[in-house]
Amino acid sequence: MKHDCHYHPGDPAKWHCGECQTHYCTRCMPDADSRKRHALCPHCSRAMRYLGAATEVVPFWNRLSAFFRYPFHTDPLIVIAICTLVPLMVKPNLLGVIITLVLAVALLKYTYDVIRHTAEGHMKPPAVSVAFTGSGFNIVILQLLVFVVMGGLVGAAAMVGGALLMMLTLAFVVLALPASIMVLAMERSVGAAVNPMNLAVLISRIGSPYFLLYAYLILLTLASGAAQDFAATHFPVWFSQPLAGFLNSTFTLILFHMLGYLLFQYQEELGFASDLQDEEAPGDVQHQDRSARFDADIDINLKDGNYDRVQSMLKEALIKDRDNPQRIGQLFQLLSARNDTAELYRYHPRILGWLANRNDGDSLATLLEDLEGVETGFRLDDPELAVHCARSLYQRGQYKALLKLLQDFLKRFPDSNELAPAYLLVAQALANGLNQWEKATAFLNFIQKRCANHPLHGQIATYLNQAENREPLNGPKASFAVGE
Template identity: 60%
Template sequence: MKNDCHYHPLEPAKWVCGECLIHYCSGCMPDADPRRQHGLCPHCGRTLRYLGAATEAEPFWQRLSAFFRYPFHRDPLMVVAFCTLVPVFLGQGILGWITYVVLALVLFKYTYAVIRHTAEGHMKPPPVNAAWSGDGFAIGIQQMVVFIAMVLLVGFAMAVLGPIPGLVVGALVVLALPASIMVLAMENSVFSALNPLNLTALITAIGWPYFLLYGFLVLMTMASGAAQDFAVSHLDPVIAQPLTGFLNSTYMLILFHMLGYLLFQYQQELGFASDYQDDDTQADPQRDRSRRIDADIDMNLKEGNYDRVAGILEESLKRDPANPNRLEQLYRLALARNDRQSLARHHSKLLRWMVALRRHREMKALLTLLRQQDPDFQVADPELAVASADLLFLQHEPKPALQLLRDFHKRFPDSDQIAPAYLLVARILANGFEQWDKAGSFLRFAAKHTSDPVLTETINHYLERGRRQEPLKAPRASFAPRHE
């Protein structure tokens, strides 16, 4: 049975908790390990069961073009070319026949590697060394034993039961042949591949799509046979022999890839789990931790556990106080809940985030909410107050900027930000409200609270412009050498 994610109904489930009976997609379980098929339920902490790609694998009949392209990748083409061309040059002698048998075993080994590779979630062919390296050559002999046993069974049925019952047995054997190949690929056992109970169980688990696949295979076998017969009948043997070998080898690769994909598609019914492997990359642990938090927030929001979401965000901000994503999530959650106490408690972090990202609209809204709760609210950090006021002023919000700097010298009598604060107040009064006299008073007050020559020069420049009632703009940069 195919299941969708409990929290994201449009996404296929990849994990299920046997205790909570909740299905999760990959987005809900970013910290789970599909390779080791290990993950813990976010709710109860128990080990999840991995579903693999069973819920998202598209039906095999929608991938026919991909099946026919499969043999024409580099690695299978190399195997096919070698197994096809070498016998041509060796002739029909004893050496040629021995080589032919060895290459047939090599081809069988590679095609069975294709089944396993595909069933494990690899939609790209296995490397060429899968045909040569390691063990596994016995699989070709095992397959030949299976074929011989099936032929003997049909012959025995015809001799003992008669022609018609024998034909019925032969039809059933041919129908079970794809299932036998799949069982042999997964079990590596001749007995398992010939056991009627195993074959019946596999066919029953897959259901009607097995018979649809069987129909495709019959059509492909007829087409391949007709093409090979045409080549033998109408072409020179020098061309016909390698061409028929090529057609036979590519047909086998297509057939075994389709069988492997059928195992992959119906993995849940067959009792194993695998996922698409070709595009997997090693996950960054830090990124996974962040995604785990995002997933927990998303799930708790969907369940209405807003207090839990707030707790997750506050814990995260203890570890990373300047994380912009968490700060924005905290701000949005507090706004949605009208949680002004949370906004007041975290206002310093939120304002720093807004200053860093130039979020002046959010800043104005936050300050408005905080002053509705506490009319006397002021920012407790002098540098943050100046930076916030500067952002608001630059974004044409002079009134809230002035509010941030009200009585600055009384609130922070020992701060080195007094001069920059009142320089900004003067600019707001002059440029925003054309109050030149008040602007001049603040400039002279700022001059008394700084010994910085650059700041003093800027203040004098502003005083001169204020006397002429010109907007207070910074002096133009000059690269000319100064004369002492």
């Protein structure tokens, strides 16, 4: 069953809290450990159930092309080549028979490992070594025992209930064969793989897609048989035999990969959880990033309407890291949305600096107007910050807000090194923005007389000449000439 995240509708849930009955996606749980399947609920701090990829996996009928590409990866091709071609090259003696049987067992082991590998979330085939090393070679004996037990069940049904019960039992055995293969691959148990109740529960939990997959498997089997028959009919023996073996192995891998994917798709209904393992999960990348957990908590609390809680969290964060631009921006957005002018006034130096760094002159003008409402005649006490904000206001065309911000700058900061930049901005706002050339010229003359030692002094003559000609006060043009 597909579950969406409670806080991000449309995003598949990866975690579920049984206490709060809430589903969370990876954005809500950046600190969760999906590999260890461990995460604590942001609300009640209790361990949550990991849903894996159950809520976002693509249905198997939408990725048929990927199934057919699966055997043509390097590893399965090598396994197929070894298990198909080597038996054709050995002599038909005892040693050749043994080699052929061993390779047949290795190929069958590999196909059953494909089911488990896929069910665990690996969409890339297992390595070549899986076919020839490790445990699991007894799968051949287990599968033979399953066939024997199933045949015994059909025979017992014939003796107990006659032909009718035998046909019903046979129909069930044929229908449940894919389910039996899946159970055997996952549990390595003959009893579980032949238990009618166990198989019936598996089929019922998957539902109608099981029968759709069954139809695909029949078509694959018929296609494999037809391809092998075509090869035997139209090609010489030396070519048709390896081709038939290759086709048979290829279709078998496709079939077993589909069975494994069905388990992966319906993992939640079947009582286990796995995720895509071929790439690192986003949650693991951010596992050590505490700021990601903090941002997720802010997002959750905002969507729950806990605005006071979010405000307290941000203020506490700014005590630990007072100049963190991300937290300052979040606090500004929250205080603006809540129209909390008192708190805006309290944090105004940091917020104004943050807005100036973003060159957000429009928001600066609005905030300065709000601060004026809290403190009549509000002025900044920091000359560098005042000029920094004025520059952003000028670039956004907020000329009147700039003039108000820099009003009485000489009186408040008579010895500041920012005096020349401040009054140059005033002159540019008056001339370029408000078309008040006489006032602009007066400020330029003041800079020329008062700020003789400032680096800007050498450019004032150019500005005065532009003001006299009613040209925009843009200063000297850049020159790339190289002196001799």
